[in-house]
Amino acid sequence: MRALAVDVTAARTQVVEAPVPVPAPGQILIEVRVSAVNEMDVQVRAGGWARQVSAFRKAGPVLTGFEFAGVARSDGERIAAGQRIIGYSPVPDGPRTHAQFAIIDERYVEPIPDDLNDEDAAALVVMGLTAIEVLERIRPLQPDQRTLVIGAAGGVGIYSVQLAASQGAVVSAVAGGDNAAWLAGQGAADVRPREAPYRAGDRFDLVLDAAGKSSFAQAAPHLARGGTYVSTNPTGDLGGFVRAALSGKRAGWLMMLRTDPERLRRLIALWRAGALKPAIDSVYALEDADAAFDRFAARGKRGRVLLKL
Incomplete structure (x- = not known):
């Protein structure tokens, strides 16, 4: 798979080839379609979060990204392969989602309706x-x-x-x-x-x-x-x-470190009611991740900065 790696010495990213991860019991293999950029990603690229980064590296080269919209490619107890889902990987312990595939505990994902597109879902x-x-x-x-x-x-x-x-x-x-x-x-x-x-x-x-x-x-x-x-x-x-x-x-x-299906269902319900409307500043290709990180760190953006996988 194509995956985003970070060279913390040069404070830059690069796209590399990496093995597709294999889900353990309780995990779902996700084909990531859209992921967002967050403050932690920018800080990791600059050399921050050293202890967490050391742990992330044991799982592979992907050190950034923790929220996504995508498609389940394996079955779980609640989730069936082929379902479109959103979720996010717990902030402190990974795994990360700036890659074509990621494995996430099933308790951190939720199916999304057909009329909520991938970019809007990831932005929320x-x-x-x-x-x-x-x-x-x-x-x-x-x-x-x-x-x-x-x-x-x-x-x-x-x-x-x-x-x-x-x-x-x-x-x-x-x-x-x-x-x-x-x-x-x-x-x-x-x-x-x-x-x-x-x-x-x-x-x-x-x-x-x-x-x-x-x-x-x-x-x-x-x-x-x-x-x-x-x-x-x-x-x-x-x-x-x-x-x-x-x-x-x-x-x-407040720091949102993890989620659960109930919270994700509430997010979708508020979107459905019009109380939350996706706000997207910009969308970048994976190869342009450095520009996306720079845009996130800049003043003047309006809403979310996304990476399209």
């Missing part, structure tokens, strides 16, 4: 699930409650804007000014510059930092009583836990 997986985790589990919003989404044009951000708006919340989005009209079409009531996300008198029920670059201390003066600050960077502001406990406001950190 991890970041759509992350938005659901925030807005249905950590802090659901009621009509007319207010939320601020920082990094609103990225994958987690745009799906959070959509989902919060579907709950009836008033959504303020923080992003580059050239995204203002696009974000308004996604459900944002107003769009604010990155340099000045807060305004005098703001009292948000939820501040979601999808970019993971701010802190509870910055958000706290602008949270309503009982308001919640959530960041996608679990290590960037650990002291915020203590400050939140003493303030009567709440803080949470």
Whole structure:
């Protein structure tokens, strides 16, 4: 099979030939059609995640990719060969999905309907699930409650804007000014510059930092009583836990490490209801993975960056 390998010394990728993996009991062989690019992939190419990369290498050359849309090529207990499926491989322990074939535990995949195409399906997986985790589990919003989404044009951000708006919340989005009209079409009531996300008198029920670059201390003066600050960077502001406990406001950190069929079914249901709409910035061939990784790392993208296998 064709697979993406990473040369961490040169910080670049290359397409190589590799054996098709053989599924063990409980696993499904997936023919990957579309996979997405994530922050972890960019960091691995730059030499990060060394301990995990060392473990990934034992399984083969593929070090990047953990979400996909594809076709099952072996039978499981729930999944039959030939079914189109989505899913993702657990973030910390692999295996990776930037290859023509991958093996994934059956508990991490779910069939998808015929009218959800491969690119849209792959665009929804991890970041759509992350938005659901925030807005249905950590802090659901009621009509007319207010939320601020920082990094609103990225994958987690745009799906959070959509989902919060579907709950009836008033959504303020923080992003580059050239995204203002696009974000308004996604459900944002107003769009604010990155340099000045807060305004005098703001009292948000939820501040979601999808970019993971701010802190509870910055958000706290602008949270309503009982308001919640959530960041996608679990290590960037650990002291915020203590400050939140003493303030009567709440803080949470989020990293989606794995999934299950129930969560994937909920993702599909929200797509079906129109509450989550696939947002695709760009699609690259596997040979152009370096350009895809660079695009993911650049400011100004709108939604997901995908690799088509």
